[in-house]
Amino acid sequence: MRGPHNIWRLIRTGATLERTGAMPVLLDAVEAPRLTRMAIRGLVWPFQWLGLKGDETLPPVPRALQAMGPAYIKFGQVLSTRPDVVGSGLAVELRVLQDKLPPFPVEVAKAEVEKELGRPVDALFSMFSEPVAAASIAQVHQAQLRESGDFVAVKVLRPGIERAFQRDIDTFYLIASFLDAVSPSSRRLKPLDVIEHFEGVVLGELDLRLESASASEFAANTETDKGFTLPRVRWALSARRVMTLDWAEGINAAEVEAIAAAGHDMTQLAQRVLQLFLKHALRDGFFHADMHHGNLKIAPNGDIIALDFGIMGHLDEYTRRVYAEILFGFIQRDYMRVAEVHFEAGYVPADRDVNAFARALRAVGEPIFGMNAEQISMARLLSYLFEVTERFGMETRTELILLQRTMVVVEGVARTFDPRMNIWDAAKPVVETYIADSIGPRAMIADLQRTARVLGRFGPRLPALAESALIRLSEERDPAPRARPWPAVGWMAVGAGLATAVAAVIAGIA
Ligand SMILES: Nc1ncnc2c1ncn2[C@@H]1O[C@H](COP(=O)(O)OP(=O)(O)O)[C@@H](O)[C@H]1O
Ligand SMILES: [Mg+2]
Known part of the structure; x- marks a missing residue:
């Protein structure tokens, strides 16, 4: 699928970015060198009339993305959760x-449901x-x-x-491969990784069975949480393109x-x-x-109901423990402890x-704890x-960035319920x-039990495992360099082709 027939889309994208003024902002974000910048803009400039104009009331980048349709909009939304990638200004x-x-x-929806569930909608609903x-x-739909x-x-x-x-x-x-090829200084940003991350997020949302699975795992985890309800998944009425949940x-x-x-x-909410x-x-x-x-409702009995399980965050147990200790250290204002945990x-x-490091942490914590209770923010603490x-x-x-981002949103929701809320008192x-x-x-006892169980399972294989681990250690080499889907040479050919076309057009006009 990745080939020259995509060139037209590429031109259109480039043209829209140029026309909306998003191009220089993006080139800044990827720290493109001056020559690359001039080459790209020189190449795209004659085509900008092919680009979309977009909504002029928006800032350049959202304007361009909005104009280019759902995948671009979604891409922008995913990037807005990655200030580590695009910088905090653009993320906002x-x-x-x-x-x-x-x-x-x-x-159309009914036809999709029939196709996916294999039974007429009228028979089911x-x-x-x-x-x-x-x-x-x-x-x-309801x-x-x-x-x-x-x-x-x-x-x-x-x-x-999907298509x-x-x-x-x-x-x-x-x-991304173009940027990778022409702008090595943008390595910090790793464009291909960003697209891979995006593809992962979107592919997850394009298969509703995954969302159903998240909903049911989440429900199982939170079954005993008081004042919290999740709609039940109706598995028999769910498939890849259709998901049925109890109405909340x-x-x-x-x-x-x-x-x-x-x-x-x-206050309680x-x-x-x-x-x-x-x-x-x-x-x-x-x-x-x-x-x-938009993804939360308050039930008549006061329960908080969560909807929409397309984006869930994971933290492994070790990370959770480390972060709990870090937060606890901050709560106690024991900055040396927080520093030691990191080491x-x-x-x-x-x-x-x-x-x-401990001193830098104090500079993070003290101003925040010095604020009025209603201004203290855990999200801000994490971001600093x-x-x-x-x-x-x-x-x-990535998972910590997602945690911090979600914390921003959750604090926002909590403060709309109670603007004077003290986040720390609630969190402690x-x-x-x-x-x-x-x-x-x-x-510790639980950990030891678990370790013993795992070792028990591996027991008969332990000697062989140890041996192969030792062999691998002694053979360890540098990892192989990553392959680029579009080598720089390919890009030069594309550039030369486009330049020739521009020259021909100009010659024709003159
Ligand atoms: N189980 C449900 N009960 C009642 N309303 C729901 C339910 N699921 C979704 N909705 C409504 O549909 C809207 C969109 O659903 P959501 O799962 O959030 O989709 P999206 O991923 O497009 O945001 C929700 O904001 C809510 O108003
Ligand atoms: Mg939603």
């Missing part, structure tokens, strides 16, 4: 991208509504089951969306006044939403990573000065912390409970 700018699209007709929500990848009379939500992928996305992702790969009745979390008018305790998120991240290592208002975990290279750790040589980790008990359960003596 990209948050304006909303993937609201006109819905497709209910008849006694009612199937017009779409209640529509986004770039899927839309949602329906009623013929058999039981239960109400359900049916999420249906847009027809043909449309695949085409655009191919173009993204082309652009409630008030949208954005309608704060309606929630208050219904008599719910706003604010605390609960934050504590639930932290509990899921720390206790389960599996958290809802898209907890904005013990190997996050910060051992040759750095632990005292200087990552800045400092990066300065001290720690590698950026969750962190402390986790520490007590996971780092104390009880946890």
